[in-house]
Amino acid sequence: MKPIYCHRCNAKFLWKRIPSDIKAVHEELGRIWLVAQRMWQRDWPAVHVALNTEWSDDVKEIMVSLKCKVRERVMKLISKAYSLLNLTSMATISGLSLDEARQAAIDMRWNIIDGTIVQPCKYIDEVHNNVNEFAMTEEKLHKFTEFVSFLEN
Numbered sequence: 001m002k003p004i005y006c007h008r009c010n011a012k013f014l015w016k017r018i019p020s021d022i023k024a025v026h027e028e029l030g031r032i033w034l035v036a037q038r039m040w041q042r043d044w045p046a047v048h049v050a051l052n053t054e055w056s057d058d059v060k061e062i063m064v065s066l067k068c069k070v071r072e073r074v075m076k077l078i079s080k081a082y083s084l085l086n087l088t089s090m091a092t093i094s095g096l097s098l099d100e101a102r103q104a105a106i107d108m109r110w111n112i113i114d115g116t117i118v119q120p121c122k123y124i125d126e127v128h129n130n131v132n133e134f135a136m137t138e139e140k141l142h143k144f145t146e147f148v149s150f151l152e153n
Contacts, residue, residue: 048095079120
């Protein structure tokens with residue numbers, strides 16, 4: 001959890017360093033900052049709303065990846081925090097439609113009671129190849145750094 005917290009702190013300090021005129025010219029920076037703020041507040045429904053926007057080609061891949069990671073994290077949190085959960089609440093928290101939330105619950109082998117109540121099971125981490133994940137993250141971080149550096153200069 002600490003590395004994620006540090007990245008959020010770094011994002012906050014980066015935002016303060018960006019000149020106001022640059023922020024005004026590049027409205028997408030404001031939308032990125034809105035996502036960061038909602039993540040900082042742990043307001044997951046608002047994070048999904050902020051992520052569901054049209055992104056430029058420069059950041060689209062990063063934001064789609066972030067959306068997937070946030071959804072995965074939310075599903076882990078749901079599995080740890082709830083023994084029973086209304087399907088509508090699950091859909092809101094995870095940023096999915098009701099049908100998508102139902103399918104996600106089925107895919108995770110969670111029980112659905114009376115079609116409206118979800119009974120999550122504890123999340124079991126799958127074995128991941130950390131080397132590939134690290135390389136993929138480093139590439140995205142490098143691309144994002146180039147984008148920010150371009151905007152600052």
